[in-house]
Amino acid sequence: MPYLSPYTRNYISLDPEKLPLNVEFKSTAKEVIPKAYGVMFVNFDTQLNSLVLFDIKTKSGQPIPLGTEAFDQNGNLVGYIVQGGQLFASYLKQTTGKITLAWGEEKQSCTFDYKLDNSTDLNNNNVQSKQVQCQ
Structure with missing residues (x-):
């Protein structure tokens, strides 16, 4: 996501609508605080x-x-x-x-x-x- 604001809280959410019925997310939203010009890895826990x-x-x-x-x-x-x-x-x-x-x-x-x-x-x-x- 190239449009996050550095050094402030950003909220990322996923839309699971098109995923198979047997995929379940523990959470579909995360809060991140990225650094300037950095790359972040955000993990969304799933269960089949x-x-x-x-x-x-x-x-x-x-x-x-x-x-x-x-x-x-x-x-x-x-x-x-x-x-x-x-x-x-x-x-x-x-x-x-x-x-x-x-x-x-x-x-x-x-x-x-x-x-x-x-x-x-x-x-x-x-x-x-x-x-x-x-x-």
Whole structure:
């Protein structure tokens, strides 16, 4: 960016609109204070995620409440239940694992195993769709 002002605060931001869906920025803006006639390297941390839409059915046939949190086997939040009992998980770190859903004051929960397709590549923009039963 050739138009930064030296020795003053400058703000740089990125527009991620045209990037693949599986690219996530930790921050899209940075503040820099460049020197005159200098060159600066500004790093924007990114993360590649696999994108999976789980269509979840329960053993009893009862829907899972909207907004229910979903956690992987390490306790990391991977997403929330949306309309229709679906989970859009974008933070899965492994191609196989277990997801636990927990909701309500009575601490209701259910768990399901997942295995992503072998064709899953974190460098693509495809969203996988999986039907699972939560027990």
